[in-house]
Amino acid sequence: MSPDDVTRVHIGSDVQIAGARQAVREAAVAAGFSLVEQTKIVTAASELARNTLVHGGGGYMDLAVEDGPRGQGIHLTFTDEGPGIKDVSAALSDGYTTGNGLGLGLGGARRLVQDFTIDSTPGGGTTVTAVSWSRAGQRARR
Amino acid sequence: MSAESGAERIPVLRLGDVLIAAIQQELTDQSALALQQDLTEMAAAGARGVIIEISGVEIIDSFLARILSEIAAATSMLAGRTVIAGMRPSVAITLVEMGLSLRGLRTARSLEDALSILGHSGPQAGR
Numbered sequence: 234m235s236p237d238d239v240t241r242v243h244i245g246s247d248v249q250i251a252g253a254r255q256a257v258r259e260a261a262v263a264a265g266f267s268l269v270e271q272t273k274i275v276t277a278a279s280e281l282a283r284n285t286l287v288h289g290g291g292g293y294m295d296l297a298v299e300d301g302p303r304g305q306g307i308h309l310t311f312t313d314e315g316p317g318i319k320d321v322s323a324a325l326s327d328g329y330t331t332g333n334g335l336g337l338g339l340g341g342a343r344r345l346v347q348d349f350t351i352d353s354t355p356g357g358g359t360t361v362t363a364v365s366w367s368r369a370g371q372r373a374r375r
Numbered sequence: 376m377s378a379e380s381g382a383e384r385i386p387v388l389r390l391g392d393v394l395i396a397a398i399q400q401e402l403t404d405q406s407a408l409a410l411q412q413d414l415t416e417m418a419a420a421g422a423r424g425v426i427i428e429i430s431g432v433e434i435i436d437s438f439l440a441r442i443l444s445e446i447a448a449a450t451s452m453l454a455g456r457t458v459i460a461g462m463r464p465s466v467a468i469t470l471v472e473m474g475l476s477l478r479g480l481r482t483a484r485s486l487e488d489a490l491s492i493l494g495h496s497g498p499q500a501g502r
Contacts, residue, residue, distance in 0.1 A: 341473035
């Protein structure tokens with residue numbers, strides 16, 4: 234993807250979490266995602282944006298649409314300069330929470346997308362990527 | 376979280392001893408928290424049930440799920456019940472895939488079904 238195809242949404246307040254959801258929904262509609270596919274990627278984006286705000290102290294989401302062999306995909310990257318995640322596999326497990334949610338934010342988001350990575354070092358911020366493809370790509374995966 | 380985020384308040388209607396809140400737009404976190412406060416206070420002032428109509432809600436993430444569960448927990452302590460009405464199928468599928476269960480929440484397909492769960496006859500189904 235070329236850099237000019239990337240939309241950046243800043244995440245510094247709960248209103249901007251809603252803005253991130255809106256941007257992802259519009260991109261998913263334009264990429265031909267079904268209603269369920271749209272709902273999943275928007276829900277994942279909401280979880281990850283809140284994670285960026287609450288645990289990362291704010292940051293931004295980069296949104297890009299990619300062309301794949303069987304249709305378009307939505308590629309989301311959430312970046313913060315927060316304290317980082319000490320134990321990534323613990324943070325992904327259900328029930329892991331700092332008291333702000335149900336402890337399903339990261340793990341739940343991972344289950345809603347097809348590709349998911351976390352890059353985090355204590356003190357060095359966190360980058361989470363999440364990628365989903367429209368239906369044709371999903372069928373191929375199953 | 377910051378105070379300036381201008382939480383839009385969801386209106387809460389009272390029908391007999393049932394409180395009804397219909398969420399018609401995208402909720403910010405602050406609006407969801409404001410609704411939780413309003414419903415809990417109004418339920419404490421006397422209500423047998425609370426219906427939250429969510430046919431206009433396009434996504435429920437773990438934050439909104441927690442708010443809904445807490446409203447249900449608070450109303451049940453105050454001798455009422457909460458029924459969630461009109462959840463979109465795409466929202467239900469997504470909640471299940473995420474592994475979220477709305478524990479303690481009754482659901483109904485429509486506002487009318489929710490009223491009958493609460494023992495309220497509701498408007499006669501005319502039209």
